[in-house]
Every structure is written in structure tokens, then in C-alpha cells.
Amino acid sequence: MPIQRANSLRHADQGLRAIVTPARFFAAVIAVSLAVLAPVLASAPAAAYATTGCKWSTGSLRIDYRYVNGTFRDTLTSAKTHYNANTDVNLSLTDSSGPAWTAANSNYGATGWVGHSSWTCLFGNTLNSQMQLNQYYISNTDPYYRIRLVWLHEMGHSLGLAHVSNAYRVMYSGGTGTVYSNGITTLTTDDKNGINALY
Amino acid sequence: MFHTFKSQSLVIAIGVVILATATACTTSGDELGDAGSSMSRVRLYDSIEELAADSALIVVGTVESQLVTADIDPITDFTLSTLQVMAVVSGDRSFEGQAVTVRQVGFKEESASPEILDKGEIYLLYLTPSGLDGELAEQYYVTGANAGIYISVGNDKGVMNDERATFVQYSPQEGESLPSEVRLSEAAGSSGER
Numbered sequence: 001m002p003i004q005r006a007n008s009l010r011h012a013d014q015g016l017r018a019i020v021t022p023a024r025f026f027a028a029v030i031a032v033s034l035a036v037l038a039p040v041l042a043s044a045p046a047a048a049y050a051t052t053g054c055k056w057s058t059g060s061l062r063i064d065y066r067y068v069n070g071t072f073r074d075t076l077t078s079a080k081t082h083y084n085a086n087t088d089v090n091l092s093l094t095d096s097s098g099p100a101w102t103a104a105n106s107n108y109g110a111t112g113w114v115g116h117s118s119w120t121c122l123f124g125n126t127l128n129s130q131m132q133l134n135q136y137y138i139s140n141t142d143p144y145y146r147i148r149l150v151w152l153h154e155m156g157h158s159l160g161l162a163h164v165s166n167a168y169r170v171m172y173s174g175g176t177g178t179v180y181s182n183g184i185t186t187l188t189t190d191d192k193n194g195i196n197a198l199y
Numbered sequence: 200m201f202h203t204f205k206s207q208s209l210v211i212a213i214g215v216v217i218l219a220t221a222t223a224c225t226t227s228g229d230e231l232g233d234a235g236s237s238m239s240r241v242r243l244y245d246s247i248e249e250l251a252a253d254s255a256l257i258v259v260g261t262v263e264s265q266l267v268t269a270d271i272d273p274i275t276d277f278t279l280s281t282l283q284v285m286a287v288v289s290g291d292r293s294f295e296g297q298a299v300t301v302r303q304v305g306f307k308e309e310s311a312s313p314e315i316l317d318k319g320e321i322y323l324l325y326l327t328p329s330g331l332d333g334e335l336a337e338q339y340y341v342t343g344a345n346a347g348i349y350i351s352v353g354n355d356k357g358v359m360n361d362e363r364a365t366f367v368q369y370s371p372q373e374g375e376s377l378p379s380e381v382r383l384s385e386a387a388g389s390s391g392e393r
Contacts, residue, residue: 052235067272106272108304110330112344113238116304120234132275132304136330137241150239157237163373174374176239 048164049171049194054121055160059089059199066095067104071140071147072133076103078144079151086187087195089159100128101158103151107135114138115150115176117157129158145185150176152187160198161191236305236313238344243375248388250377254325254342256290257387258282258299259351259364261321267306270335278306279338280316282324289387290326300338302329303345314345314370321351323366323386345370349381 068076080091114137119129131154138147153176163173170191172179187195244250251257260282269276280301284294301324307315316322325347326339341347349366362384368377 054233054235064274067274102274104272104274106275107331108271108275109302109335110327110340111238111302111304112241112327112340112342112346113304114241115239116236118234118236118305122233130274153239154237157235163237165373173372174243175241177241 048166048169048190049197050162050164051160051194051198052119052157052162053124053160054119054126055124055198056126060091061089061101062092062094062099064095064097064099064102065093066097067102067106069105071144072105072135075144075148076151079148079155082148082152082187083155083159083195087192088199089195091155100126102128102130103132104130105133105135108132109134109136111136115154117154119158126158126160131155131158143180146176146180149180149185152191153179156191156195159195161194164190166190240344240346240372242343243372244343244346245376246388247378247381247385250325250342250347251289251386251388253327254289254347255328256294256299256326256339257288257324258284258290258294258326259286259288259321259323259366259383260284260299262316262318263298265307265316265318271331275304276306278303278315280318282316282322285321286383288323288383299326301326302335302338302340314348316348322369323349323351323381323383343375346372346375346377349386 063076063080065073065076077093080093083089083091111134113134115131115133117129117131120127131151133147133150133154138150149170152170156171161171164171165173167174167178168182168184169188170176170179170184170186171194242253244253262280263283264281266279266281267276268279271277280303282299282301284297284299287295301316303315305315307313307317325342327342327347329335329338329340331338348369350369351364352367353365362382364383366381366383366386368379368381371377371379
């Protein structure tokens with residue numbers, strides 16, 4: 001390569017470096033990254049539900065309800081039907097042992113909770129879940145839909161929904177008593193969207 | 200040339216970080232938990248006064264032993280913690296030096312119940328009579344499920360009776376407004392007995 005040609009290339013390279021400084025280059029790439037991501041971020045709906053990080057591997061599930069009785073049994077059956085009719089899960093109840101999801105109602109005393117649920121999972125897959133309604137605070141004489149609402153809430157946890165701060169959602173963190181007082185007795189759109197996002 | 204290569208590598212790295220962050224944001228509702236539990240609480244407390252008013256017994260004590268039992272129905276486990284009472288903040292003073300049984304739903308090994316008391320630890324506990332029948336009537340629940348649990352952090356064991364001893368909230372609950380730290384002198388609320 002002639003010396004003159006080599007010099008002109010070197011000058012051109014130096015000129016380019018003078019214009020495209022590292023700082024400008026970083027800024028440009030970040031701007032491009034944001035421009036590419038903006039539509040993605042903007043189109044992502046603001047989730048009005050929250051998840052626990054655990055979900056069953058299938059939406060077809062059986063619940064052992066041998067230890068659920070009276071109105072609690074009727075309302076659990078109704079809650080199950082409500083989930084099946086309004087979400088993509090397919091729940092059934094059985095009076096035999098075997099299912100990893102169990103339900104019970106009893107007088108557990110002054111626990112401070114009207115409903116309780118717990119679950120264990122491995123790498124995000126729910127292995128088992130239990131839910132209880134406490135007759136110390138809620139009885140057969142309470143309104144049918146009040147009892148059902150507690151089941152809907154605890155079933156939501158067992159399926160993988162976490163609490164939300166909106167007092168007009170079944171999964172409200174402040175207690176189902178407030179939700180019921182607010183006139184909510186059925187799964188709301190946010191609750192349904194949460195379940196359908198999981199199953 | 201080497202300088203340019205370094206710059207490009209750095210830029211690519213920044214881009215990857217931005218993309219990774221954006222991806223995490225879209226799934227921000229998820230947590231990588233192995234277990235969990237949730238309670239639909241009867242009442243959320245706005246102050247230590249409210250919590251104290253709902254508690255028949257407020258004590259400082261150490262968990263000496265624990266037992267897991269399904270004593271109400273076959274599928275619901277409870278942990279029974281034997282608490283050796285070091286000081287009574289409010290309630291029946293005859294419990295001082297005695298043992299109290301504290302009931303909690305779940306058990307520690309399940310890990311779905313992280314709020315279960317730890318053996319050997321010292322706690323300030325707000326307690327409510329169990330409301331159960333028979334021999335279980337002598338037992339207590341923590342007031343407000345787990346709201347009434349404060350754990351001793353950094354206190355010398357010998358000063359548990361000292362009003363300067365401080366205790367830290369064990370299980371904060373969204374929507375509840377209890378202090379994250381309580382001194383023994385404040386534990387019974389403004390109308391405290393101590």
C-alpha cells in the first residue's frame with residue numbers, strides 16, 4: 001500500500017474516532033436499546049394481580065374435601081364451580097385421600113385468621129397445598145357468599161395468586177371481611193386474569 | 200483498534216444488562232419461593248396500643264421446646280412452643296417463671312410457615328387465650344396471627360427484664376401499621392402495666 005494511501009486511511013480513522021467518542025457511542029446504544037424496548041414495555045399490561053411463584057403443573061386438579069362439612073362443603077363446591085366457569089382451571093372435589101390439595105374447616109380457636117392456606121413447591125411447581133377455614137370466626141350461619149368468598153381467596157393462593165392491595169379484589173391483603181363489605185363476592189377480572197396467566 | 204473493540208464489548212454488555220432488566224420487570228409479580236403460606240386475617244393493627252388491648256397476656260420468654268401435632272383435625276398441623284416466661288409485661292403476673300404453651304398453625308420444617316417461633320430464641324409475645332376446649336384451653340395463640348411476635352435482637356439475656364430491651368417485629372404484614380421495633384417500656388402501649 002502506498003504511503004499516501006496509508007496516511008489517508010489513518011487520518012480517516014482518527015477523524016471517525018474524534019466524532020464517535022466512547023461516551024457518545026454508549027449513549028447511542030442505550031438510546032437504541034430503549035427505542036427497541038419501549039414498544040415492548042408499553043404494550044406489557046400492568047398486572048393487577050400478583051403471583052406467589054408457585055403453580056401446579058396442570059390446571060386440572062382434585063381437592064380432597066373429606067374434612068369439609070355442612071355449609072362449608074356447599075360453599076366450597078360453589079367456589080370450585082365458580083373457578084371452573086370463569087377461569088381456565090378445571091377443579092374437582094373428592095371424598096377420598098390422594099390429592100395433594102386438601103381442604104378443611106373446623107374450630108381452630110382464636111388464631112387471628114378466618115382462612116389459611118399453605119403450599120410447598122419445587123422450582124416453581126406446586127407439590128401440595130392445604131387450606132383451612134376457621135369456624136371460630138365464621139360459622140354456618142354466616143352469609144353463604146361470605147363463606148364462599150373465603151374459599152375463593154384461599155383457593156387463589158393454592159393456585160398461585162398472591163395478595164394485592166386493591167380492596168375490591170378477592171385476593172386483597174387486608175382480609176376477606178373488607179372485600180365482602182365492599183360488595184365483592186365473585187372473582188374479579190384481575191383475579192381471573194391472574195389465574196388464566198398461570199394456567 | 201483494541202480501544203474500539205473494548206468499547207464495543209462494553210456496549211454489548213450494557214445492552215444485555217438493559218434487556219435482562221426489562222425481562223425481569225415484565226415478570227416482577229413472580230417470586231422464586233419454595234413454599235409459602237397466607238392468612239386471611241380477622242384484624243390488622245394500626246398501633247401497639249391496639250395490639251396490646253387485644254392481648255390478654257404480654258410476655259417476654261424463651262422457646263424451650265416445640266412439638267408438632269394435628270390435634271384438631273388430621274390434616275392441619277400446629278406447632279406447640281413451650282415458652283419459659285422471663286417477664287410479664289401485661290396480664291397475669293403469676294406466669295413469671297412459668298411455662299406458657301403457644302400454638303401456631305404449620306411447622307418450621309415445612310418452610311411454608313416461616314413465622315413459626317424458633318427454639319432457643321427470646322421473644323416479646325402478645326398472646327390471646329386459644330378459645331379451644333378441654334386441655335387446649337390453657338394454651339395461647341399469638342394475637343393477630345403473627346402480628347404479636349417481636350424477637351429479641353442484640354439484647355443481653357440478663358437484661359430481658361430491663362425496660363430498655365428492644366424487640367424487632369418478626370413478621371410484618373402489608374396493610375398493618377405496627378412499629379418495626381418496640382422497647383419493653385413501650386410494649387404494653389400507652390396504658391401499659393409495667
